[in-house]
Structure formats: C-alpha cells, structure tokens
Amino acid sequence: MRRLAYAVLVLAVRGRRERGGDWGEAILAEFAETTGDREAVRWAAGGLRVMWHERRARRRELPRIVRIRRRVVLIVLIGLAVGLVVNRFVLTVGYVDNGSMETTYLIGDRYVVDLVAFRLTGVRRGDVVELNRPGTDRLLIKRVIGLPGDTVECRGGGVWLNGAPLDEPYLSPDPEYTRMEDCTATTVPPHQLYLLGDHRIVSEDSRKYGPVDEGALHGRVLLRL
Structure with missing residues (x-):
C-alpha cells in the first residue's frame, strides 16, 4: 500500500519529468520519512491536495487568452466525442437513393434514424423503418404494414389487414403511386414484419421477398430533414 501511495504521489508531482516543482519535491522528501501504510496514505492524500491547488494557481497565472483557447479546445473535443457516440449508438442520418417511398420520401432526401429507443418500445403499424435489404448490405426504408400474427393481403388496388381495408392516409392521392396488383394473403410469423414501400408500383418489398x-431492422425513421 505504501509503495502504491508513493507511486501515485510521484506521478502527480513529476508526471513525465525527472523532477517536479519545489513544493512537490519537498512533499516527496517528507513522504520518505513516513512509517506504516496508514500514515503513508494520509500523507499522499494531503500531498495530492496541495499539488492540485498548486496547479490551479499556475493555471490562473496563464494569460487570459491562453486559458480561453484551452477551454475552447476542450469544449470542441468534448462536443466531437459526444457527437461520435450519438451518431454511432443513438441517432444517425440516412439518405434516400431510390423512389420506393415516394411521395413521402423523395430521392435525395435525408432523414434521422433512431437506433436505440425502437428496440425498447418496439415498432408499430405505420412506422417507417430502415433495414438491410434481404441478402445484401444495402440500407432501405419501408413502412411497417403487418405485425406478427397479422394477415396481409393486396386486392382491389389496396391493402387488406386482418380481413378489412387498411386506411393509409400517408399515401399519395395519385393512383400512379398507389396502384398495386393483387397478392396472396400472408400471415406474418413471430418476430417478423410485413413491409411495403409507399410507391407501391415500383417498390420491392414483402410482396416480393416476404x-x-x-x-434486420437498423432503426426507426423519426423525421425528414
């Protein structure tokens, strides 16, 4: 314990230098006179407090412009670190590179994706989600139509959910975007989702790959930028 306390005190006083300041070296010399672990730890703690106050005093002696620059650099570095964490683990921005979600999302649009909360709350019918296209690493966005246990069918130019026509106010009123061919009724298995693009004529979705x-979901789309 005494050796550990001494090593910590030396690091605080000298850092990477061969010798520290006068106050610090005096504290190290006095530490050498201590006997027993408890006394050594108490002396080291007191020495660390002295060194901390000494360093604060030295910082105050720096020119004001130097102190401001250091603070600005620190704030920028902290901001970058927080931004990287948020972008990697919490939120990210996606880019629309095809027309399968028109007219809700147009080619060239950017959108914000929630990477975390949707895993806790789950997704709901009508949510737009980002996912890896089955069999590829390409990211797509599609709309959740059916949840596990739902039966989805395309007939009469529209979508039927559990035997009733599905109200889809998010779709374009232009039939050139929403017209669709009939498709076989599909009951969604556990832990799976039935997904469609809003541009029903061109979208490749669960009608093709089930x-x-x-x-496979990467995140839930929160908003368009």
Missing part, C-alpha cells in the same frame, strides 16, 4: 425478420 415478411422480414425484426433483427
């Missing part, structure tokens, strides 16, 4: 595993 329900998608929930684990």
